[in-house]
Amino acid sequence: MSLNMSRRSVLRAAGAGAAVLAAGPALTACDSDGGPVSVSNEGTKQAAWPAHVPAKVHYDLPALPENGAPAVLDYPSLPLPSSVRSKPGDGSTVSCMALSYGAAVKLDSSNRLVRAVGDAIGVTLKPRFVIDTGTSYTTALATMMAGGDQPDILMIPATGAPSISEFIRSKCADLSEYLSGDAIKEYPNLAALPTRGWQLMGRIGGGIYGVPTYRYNAPQVGLFADRDKLEKAGIWGRGVGVQEFTDAMAKLSVNGRYGIGSSSAAAFGWTYHAGAAGAPNWWGESGGSFRFTADTPEFEQAVENMHRFHTHRIYNPDALTLGAGDAQPKFLNGTWLTWSNGTGAAAQIFSQVRGFTPDLAFPYGDRPNTPGGDSVFGFTVIKKSSPARIKMLLRILDFFAAPFGTKEFELTRYGVEGVHFTRDKGGAPAHATRLGQTENSTNLPFQYFNMAPQPLFFPGLADLTKRLYTSQKALLPICVPDASAAYRFSSATFSAKWAGVSPALNSAVMDAVSGKTKVSDWKGTVARIKQQNGIDRMAEEFAEAKSAAR
Structure with a gap:
């Protein structure tokens, strides 16, 4: 049995923390004089970005253009080297909190993986993993902020939470003096993080408050596909027009089989289809001005395309009610010929396919893109404390940032040999033990506290690794980032209101695609979403932050 691979579901609902609004009014933070905290970078002295000292890692297939991932086909020779000089901990108790896409497991002293990681670090580790339901982590952050029960190490998702920037500025350590410039060289694994990662995380009030x-x-997000059937239908590869795609998919959607599969959580997979129509990845930018994706002609065209797919019965008829957990089997058993999902899940899902060749399809349309771009999954902040403790906590983050092929990486990603995994003939930790099927990086994602950029590597699946490497090579030239990424946490409006945007947009797309509302009314729908969520003010604050950045 293969080890469980960490994965994200598509449309984790970037900022889908609408439920947090039920927890009470947005929290506001105050400075030492009792006034509101400013998170803007405008007019501030801005900390220098950390120096970059790349780690030495061997790759079998080189890094792709456009900052794409390299690939590893064969696991490094044993014994693995260590990436830290000594245990980073001081014997104290360290609390930490992050989200999880797995299942709940006991986190007491009976948990062998938590104990092993704590022992290797040199602390009593007290982790808390909040299982993601689209809103649960945002709610947990709000509860934590209101109750004052702040952990030593806290993971912040890239999409934030209401008032999170103000909380970080007032309650978390300013790490600038420890990480700016050459100071970061005290933490070699953190120094190996690319400069682009720090820039995308951004500053808050001119300072560096986290580790990306x-x-x-x-x-x-990609279109998982039965390559065999799409090739036979003549719609595989570049240059497939919308009408050509629609006609072929309609012919394939017969006898209980559907060309495009979707669940209620995915909202008809609009993230993928918006990119196919050329819409921005959440936010586009031109000449210093920012534009919300739904407020573009390309997005409106995507809604019209998806409505056409729905009327031609290309989507599964239960797309509005099917649970996210019921989606994967539909693709695996061939009921769905394609399925829009997070590409991070591709290897784990594709390795289970039998009877057809799974692959990532190139988007249809005249000028398609695919959402992505080099990005931060999130970042980690540290509770205000003494300089000595802050340095110790940074050494722990340095441990978690160990590069691929090191002892520290193997421990946090796969566990303890013989306890959580056994090796294949190539030495890779490819087979989970019974305990490893519970205590693993899906249910205990230490990588969300920090992780070095990871190559494509799937134990025992070299052919699949090559296929995904080839697919990414084709898709990277049309991969576009979210233009707001580096400026979100210096926007007070984003911090306060973004949580409501994704649920509102998902609902609007589902109504328009299913025919509950008219596609011709889309502009009015978007105007209401913008007005209710402060979209125009966000755009202004992003522009101000971009102007202030240097």
């Missing part, structure tokens, strides 16, 4: 969990440039 940086990922290579990659499509975040």
